[in-house]
Amino acid sequence: MKRTRHTFLLLLVALLFACGSDLRFNREGWKERGDLGQHVNRERMLDDLLDNHRLDGASQAEILELLGAPSGYDRDEMWYLVAVKVMNGDTNEVSNLVLFMDADSAILSHEVRKWHRR
Numbered sequence: 001m002k003r004t005r006h007t008f009l010l011l012l013v014a015l016l017f018a019c020g021s022d023l024r025f026n027r028e029g030w031k032e033r034g035d036l037g038q039h040v041n042r043e044r045m046l047d048d049l050l051d052n053h054r055l056d057g058a059s060q061a062e063i064l065e066l067l068g069a070p071s072g073y074d075r076d077e078m079w080y081l082v083a084v085k086v087m088n089g090d091t092n093e094v095s096n097l098v099l100f101m102d103a104d105s106a107i108l109s110h111e112v113r114k115w116h117r118r
Helices: 002-019 027-031 042-052 060-067
Strands: 072-074 077-087 090-101 107-116
Touching (some): 027 042, 042 090, 042 107, 060 077
């Protein structure tokens, strides 16, 4: 009985840590949406994407193949909505992956841009 309880507690702790951990980037998971239409994996995949996939120097076509259609764009940048955090019915924080492009649509640089309610 005591051994079973310890095993159960270890499994519970492992599960709790796994739920909040980062995910490896994959195209399907990046595009996946939850019930409310939000991208459910992007925030947890962002570190792996930035650490293990070449963004700077890639062509716009390569980025579209990797990440899919952007959330928005203008002539020299495009962005992907990463996360929206809501508290008490109000948007409290928005995170975007912003990719800056040159005149030939090659990616010059990127940044994660966060907006916080004050």
